[in-house]
Amino acid sequence: MIQLKSKYITVSLLLIGMGICAQNPVIQTHFTPDPAPMVYKDKMYVYTGDDQNGFDFYTMTKWRVFSSNDMVNWTDHGSPISLESFSWARDRAWAAQCVERNGKFYWYICVQTVDNNLAVGVAVSDSPTGPFKDALGKPLVTTGTWDNIDPTVFIDDDVQAYLYWGNSKLFYVKLNKDMVSYEGKITEIPQSVEAFGGLRVPAKSDQVLQKQEQYKDVYVEGPWLYKRNKQYYMMYAGMTGRSESLSYSTSNSPTGPWKYQGKIMTDQPTNSFTNHGGIVDFRGKSYLFYHTGLLPGAGSYGRSTAIEEFKYNADGSIPNILMTKEGVNPIATLNPYQKNEAETIAWSEKCSTSENKKNGVYVSEIRTGGYIKVRSVDFGTKGASEFSASVAAGLDGGILEVRLDQLDGNKIAEIEIPRTGGWEEFKTLTSKISESVSGVHDVYFVFKGKNISAGRKLFNFDYWSFKKK
Numbered sequence: 001m002i003q004l005k006s007k008y009i010t011v012s013l014l015l016i017g018m019g020i021c022a023q024n025p026v027i028q029t030h031f032t033p034d035p036a037p038m039v040y041k042d043k044m045y046v047y048t049g050d051d052q053n054g055f056d057f058y059t060m061t062k063w064r065v066f067s068s069n070d071m072v073n074w075t076d077h078g079s080p081i082s083l084e085s086f087s088w089a090r091d092r093a094w095a096a097q098c099v100e101r102n103g104k105f106y107w108y109i110c111v112q113t114v115d116n117n118l119a120v121g122v123a124v125s126d127s128p129t130g131p132f133k134d135a136l137g138k139p140l141v142t143t144g145t146w147d148n149i150d151p152t153v154f155i156d157d158d159v160q161a162y163l164y165w166g167n168s169k170l171f172y173v174k175l176n177k178d179m180v181s182y183e184g185k186i187t188e189i190p191q192s193v194e195a196f197g198g199l200r201v202p203a204k205s206d207q208v209l210q211k212q213e214q215y216k217d218v219y220v221e222g223p224w225l226y227k228r229n230k231q232y233y234m235m236y237a238g239m240t241g242r243s244e245s246l247s248y249s250t251s252n253s254p255t256g257p258w259k260y261q262g263k264i265m266t267d268q269p270t271n272s273f274t275n276h277g278g279i280v281d282f283r284g285k286s287y288l289f290y291h292t293g294l295l296p297g298a299g300s301y302g303r304s305t306a307i308e309e310f311k312y313n314a315d316g317s318i319p320n321i322l323m324t325k326e327g328v329n330p331i332a333t334l335n336p337y338q339k340n341e342a343e344t345i346a347w348s349e350k351c352s353t354s355e356n357k358k359n360g361v362y363v364s365e366i367r368t369g370g371y372i373k374v375r376s377v378d379f380g381t382k383g384a385s386e387f388s389a390s391v392a393a394g395l396d397g398g399i400l401e402v403r404l405d406q407l408d409g410n411k412i413a414e415i416e417i418p419r420t421g422g423w424e425e426f427k428t429l430t431s432k433i434s435e436s437v438s439g440v441h442d443v444y445f446v447f448k449g450k451n452i453s454a455g456r457k458l459f460n461f462d463y464w465s466f467k468k469k
């Protein structure tokens with residue numbers, strides 16, 4: 001990752017209008033690299049990093065969390081932890097993973113420390129979405145080197161937890177039951193052709209590439225450990241060629257020896273040098289979470305979470321998985337008659353999200369021509385009579401249209417939003433439903449300005465609901 005810069009990335013794609021049929025990348029309001037999925041209480045969570053596009057490096061200062069009941073509409077829970085949450089951290093809020101144990105949530109992160117090492121830390125919470133607090137006030141793993149990135153944690157059936165991590169070297173340690181300490185020694189997993197498909201060649205980047213091309217693969221970073229049918233799987237970012245692949249090895253034990261199995265996701269039009277992901281089962285389906293640089297204007301330093309569904313082969317091996325724009329299908333419908341957060345989004349353009357103590361996360365930076373798409377909304381048989389939205393406007397305000405199935409589909413409601421007294425002075429406004437609506441639809445919230453220039457901020461949007469007929 002570190003040696004190779006975006007000059008190697010030559011992919012360019014036509015992205016205009018990609019949202020109409022796209023589901024990948026699954027979040028468009030922020031960059032969301034290094035996705036780490038977690039299933040808890042029949043809900044999918046994904047913990048991500050936060051790229052700041054426009055820099056020439058992985059300039060990252062915080063982490064984010066999102067959740068979904070249906071795999072297509074993702075609710076933004078904001079950024080519960082950042083570099084500031086760890087008094088000993090100064091930079092590089094890189095890849096992380098959150099796991100649950102006995103009702104507590106442990107978010108393992110890596111950062112550059114104030115004394116210029118890379119170290120693994122852990123924040124703890126009673127809820128998957130926080131608030132999280134640094135569990136130790138100091139690093140969990142620090143060895144005075146730059147090796148300590150990309151923690152992954154797995155709890156085995158015998159309740160022993162394992163922490164793996166490492167860039168170009170792969171380490172593990174057995175965690176104590178408290179999940180925030182360890183007693184045994186840190187073990188380095190030997191790199192071999194049998195274990196990871198190749199050997200890391202310590203030389204300057206071009207020589208590394210040439211020499212590595214003689215191997216099938218090599219362990220680079222981003223380990224992801226899990227178990228399926230008594231088999232342990234170690235997915236990781238591997239490499240041959242000019243960008244990272246997702247590759248995997250298996251073992252009969254959580255500590256190896258590991259046997260190289262091949263690549264899951266190879267060079268494809270990704271627009272990102274790195275790839276990093278997690279695999280998880282949810283309601284009987286298997287999903288690969290990974291990242292690409294495919295949001296408009298993005299690239300290696302503006303990476304976003306994408307998801308593909310896949311099926312294991314009969315022998316437990318993982319097939320080659322293609323990156324798609326279409327992503328995954330909804331596995332549930334959304335109830336429009338409950339309070340729905342505006343930041344529950346399948347696809348959006350020309351808006352972002354912000355958070356404050358009073359309102360939590362809300363949709364902000366709304367501009368004319370922007371919209372939010374929410375998929376698979378089930379209006380039932382009787383239909384809706386009224387639509388309400390909680391909105392705020394510090395200046396001009398604008399118009400919120402509700403349309404069905406496509407951006408210019410049937411308009412079923414419209415709310416004219418006046419100045420409400422401040423950008424966080426939310427008011428609930430209501431509109432009658434103009435035509436009968438029943439069954440399952442995609443709903444589009446379309447944003448329009450009233451006689452103002454296109455670049456101006458219109459209003460903020462916190463939540464919405466329909467009233468049943």
Ligand code: FUB
Binds near residue numbers: 222
């Ligand atoms: O996001 C920063 C770094 O890039 C991660 O720690 C690596 O896994 C790679 O994705």
